[in-house]
Amino acid sequence: MLKIAIEKIDELFALVAQNQALYIPSDNKDGAAEYTRWSEGVKYSNALNTLRSAKDFFFPQTEDLVDFKMSGKNIEIIDIRKETEDFVIFGVRACDAKSFFILDNVYLSEPVDSYYKNRREHATVITMACSKPSETCFCSAFGIDATQPGGDVECASDGTSFFFEAKTEKGKAFIDSVSSLLSDGDTAELDNAKAKTKEILAKLPLAELSTESFGADKLTELFNSDKWAGLSESCLACGTCTFVCPTCQCYDIKDFDTGHGIKRYRCWDSCMYSDFTKMAHGNPRLTQLERFRQRFMHKLVYYPANYDGVFGCVGCGRCLAKCPISMNIVKVMKALEVK
Amino acid sequence: MQVNENKDFEPVIVAFCCNWCSYAGADLSGTNRLNYPANVKIIRVPCSCRVNPMFILRAFQKGADGVILCGCHPGDCHYTSGNYYARRRMTLLFSMLDFLGIERDRTRVEWVSAAEGAKFAATMNEFVESVKKLGPNRRLEDLRCRKQ
Amino acid sequence: MQKAIIERAKQLLADGTVTRVIGWKKGDFAYDSTPAVFNSAEELDKDFIFDDFTASNVSKYLIKESQKEGKVLVFLKPCDTYSFNQLVKEHRINRENVYIVGIECYGKLDIEKIRAKGISGIQSVTNNDGTLTIETLYGTETMPAYEVMAERCLSCKSKKYVAYDELIGDDGEVMDSNRFDMVAQLEAMSSEERYNFWREQLSKCIRCNACRNVCPACSCERCVFDNDNSGIANKAPADSFEENMFHIIRAFHVAGRCTDCGECSRVCPQSIPLHLLNRKFIKDINELYGEYQAGADTDSRAPLTNYTQGDCEPSVVHERGVE
Amino acid sequence: MNNDTLIPHLGVVTDIRIDTPDVKTFRVVSPEGGKVFEHMPGQCAMLSIPGVGEAMFSITSSPTNKEFMEFSIKKCGCLTSWLHMMEVGQQVTIRGPYGNAFPVETELKGKDLLFIAGGIGLAPLRSVINYVRDNRANYGSVQIVYGSRSKDDLVDYQEIINEWMNDDGIEVNLTIDNPQEGWDGHVGFVPNYVKELEPSTSKTVLICGPPIMIKFTLAGLKEIGFQETQVYTTMELRMKCGVGKCGRCNIGDKYVCKHGPVFRFDQLNELPNEY
Secondary structure, eight states: OEEEEGGGHHHHHHHHHHHSEEEEEEEOTTSOEEEEEOOTTOOOOOSSSOSSOGGGGTSOSEEEEEEEEEETTEEEEEEOOOOOOOEEEEEEOHHHHHHHHHHHHHHSSSSOOHHHHHHHHTEEEEEEOOSSOOTTOOGGGGTOOTTOOOSSEEEEEOSSEEEEEEOSHHHHHHHHHHGGGOEEOOOHHHHHHHHHHHHHHHHSTTTTOOOTTOSGGGHHHHHTOTHHHHHHTTOOOOSHHHHHOSSOOOEEEEEEEOSSSEEEEEEEOOTTSTTSSOBTTBOSSOSHHHHHHHHHHIIIIIHHHHTTTOOSOOOOOHHHHHOTTOOOHHHHHHHHOOO | OOOOSOTTOOOOEEEEEETTTHHHHHHHHHHTTOOOOTTEEEEEESSGGGOOHHHHHHHHHTTOSEEEEEEOOTTOOTTSSHHHHHHHHHHHHHHHHHHTTOOGGGEEEEEOOTTOHHHHHHHHHHHHHHHHHHOSOOTTOOGGGSOO | OHHHHHHHHHHHHHTTSOSEEEEEEOOSSSSOOEEEEEOSHHHHHHHBOOSTTOOOOGGGHHHHHTTSSSOEEEEEOHHHHHHHHHHHHTTOSOGGGEEEEEEOOOOOBOHHHHHHTTOOSEEEEEEETTEEEEEETTEEEEEEGGGGBOHHHHTOOBOOOSSOSEEESOOOOBOOOOTTHHHHHHHTSOHHHHHHHHHHHHTTOOOOOHHHHHOTTOOOSSOGGGOGGGSOOOSSOOSHHHHHHHHHHHHHHTTTTOOOOOHHHHHOTTOOOTHHHHHHHHHHHHHHHOOOOTTSOSSSOOGGGOOOTTOOOTTHHHHSSOO | OOOOTTSOEEEEEEEEEEEETTEEEEEEEOTTSSOSSOOOTTOEEEEEETTTEEEEEEOOSOTTOOSOEEEEEEOOSHHHHHHHHOOTTOEEEEEEEESOOOOTTTTTTTOOEEEEEEGGGHHHHHHHHHHHHHTGGGSOOEEEEEEESSGGGOTTHHHHHHTGGGSTTEEEEEEESSOOTTOOSEESOHHHHHHHHOOOTTSEEEEESOHHHHHHHHHHHHHHTOOGGGEEEEOOOOOSSSSSOSOOSEETTEETTTTOSEEEHHHHHTSOSOO
């Protein structure tokens, strides 16, 4: 397999960045990893995962949709879309890589969301196999192998080198473009490292989490469960879980009056918010119980019902780490599980 | 301090004026034919304490380069104590804006009575000059509202 | 400590003083507790937890709980009692329906600080007289507890209980804390440095509203930022201006009412030091209008609903600190 | 780049009819004349005034109308109040059509139809009624039961008395909630009126109106002997995108904007009761 020594990775970054924007996880001042546009001096982070998920690349927090100019009774509609330039994301973990497909199901199904598609088509995703999973990881519950993250190019480290393997045509093109820096390498150490990681994955505290009690056919019984009241009672109704989630895909469309025109933009929205479903005449989800239930039912029942049984969660563990009151999908699943 | 970006820069100033004193003061400066720059936009409010901190921020968002609040002199409030409350609020707000690195000369409170037409015009001229020196508002600007 | 708390809760449930208990429920890991209502001795035995990580200030839950029938037992740390008092002062909590047991606090640990040390795969955390032993999937780590103590606890303002029905342990004193040091440091910077500092911090904001929703002072039925008619309702900061506005206005709305409990900074998923904005207001209020601690009592007038004829003019801003 | 459904088309309001004190019907055509797009009865469109808001409205005109689309809109919120203030000639933005339609070309074909509407609930049904009238040979008998608070609150009253009532094979039963001067028709609530009328249980029912009316009418229909599989309704929840992506209009796993808004009651009953 083709490889590059870890200490030489900056050379590869420099080569890639000559032609396209390159984003890599890098530690910020608080010691947390964030995707950062590579330039001389930006260092690749060894952190397990980034604070915010990689969905931002394809589904950013806010994005302008269309502009309007108003004059008297007339409206001018201005299409502001532009072709995105090619870019590369390096170091995407298996969970985030899977989340792209969960978003694809929604945004690339008819009618295709051209804003999303534009960015998705111009991106090359280079994944990175996990070697040090955390206690909050539970991707295996959703059939994800953290040592085989997929993407256009799959990358893994044996501690001294990064190994590259193309998974798609786009990936092949990427490897060709950097082949001058790569050399053939023996994968014995890599296989060893992966085997070790798998051992740890099996020992993780959430390794036993099961999805068997969930899915499209459990809709009515799960919806009517009496556990929701207790689970949702301390929920603050903030959007932290939604906004750090790599698979949450709901959005709001809003207009902003700039004083010389109207900008219509969309931004992330959360089903945890009280005005998410509020209409002039009332609200079908009146209390936090219904809103809380919606979020987890969507991930565990509604999404699989619409997309061939695929769950709308990838087990990245961000909500476990970030919820202000430590209520999360794992606790919900454990509480609702039928043993 | 910011360097003047453009020599011909004419700052947009929003002046919140209380109905009972400062607005009448502005009126008087007009009837006395005292000059103050045309780009001072006056917004009449029932009392200086009607001005919510949000009004100040929104004025900056929508393109103001400086915001000034004018009310009755302390002790003269039509509603007895409104301007005392406004005074505390604005002190804290301006201090916070300063804390966030927004130039302190972009905000100001001045007490102008109905008889002080001359003071109103002088205050505005002075304020416009000081904002002019700062250049356009960039630190508390909404880029979407910038005129291309 | 946990044992004593559970025992006392069980007694109070048994003798009918209270009908339910607000506390912290055990999580899946060594550090993740969830505020919860306990209805029986069995539930308390099974899930109640009180340790170095049970940091949430549960006083805000009393807004809802104290409106229900029957008395609710709540365990409050000294700093939580200030939030409680402030809510009582604002008529948000029905004091009659609450039974407070004050519990000692030696400072809480911050899991984010542990993670920032590169520690991952945490299986257990034990605290032996100030030394932490952290068992992880990748080996054992030890460190002094103060290294990973929550920022707000390192500058604890008071160990005194300002509202309680009984105490487990002894009452403490208001402390001479160094909590305004960072604000003073910022004030000493140039305007441009301050601007850059805050731009870097506030640009991280994802507008998840966690700071607002956890804040005991943010108890409005409907927030101005959720009200479509306010013209500023938004789900995301679409521009750097909106990042600034949200945090300025939020800090302003709690100015004079914020007890400096530090929950905003604790819950921020992006680690923005939001408490500095609140502390700036507290520091200004103290300096300009006299010392005031929100929540210290239930009857004094708050600084922003009060005035004196001799108050300083807003131009005082020009005379202070660094331009 | 391909068209995106989130980028709207332009429409011009060419006529505004005052139906009731709080309902107006707006005629919308494309600036070049003609309809902005084709639709089927029951489908909806997103109307918007940029800077004011965007919302989903059912298209009340029939697709057999080749010149224009109509929207009957009740004044109840921010956008609708704005729409009620506008004048003829105002441009609006419009996108659609969204959602499914009443199965006029499949299950409803050849059937005797019973339309039950309350208040503004006539809007989506009017599209079907006029479609049926224009393709009269394809359907059996038509009975319309329509009720409102008062005579002044009957939407499309002129069309009802001047056109529908004069058609052969269409029976129109109107009712108002309380007696009123100048009204010699039936007085009473819709659910009771339907029971009094004892419609034949061989009919297929299309119902739309306030939730409380639907609830009681459905119960009444079941009492008479109707099956849930015979009854269709149309739903509305808050929507932003109109194409099942923004994530808010779902009832269980079904998105009202995409899988709906038309549901048969047996389908609706399989979904959680959250609407």
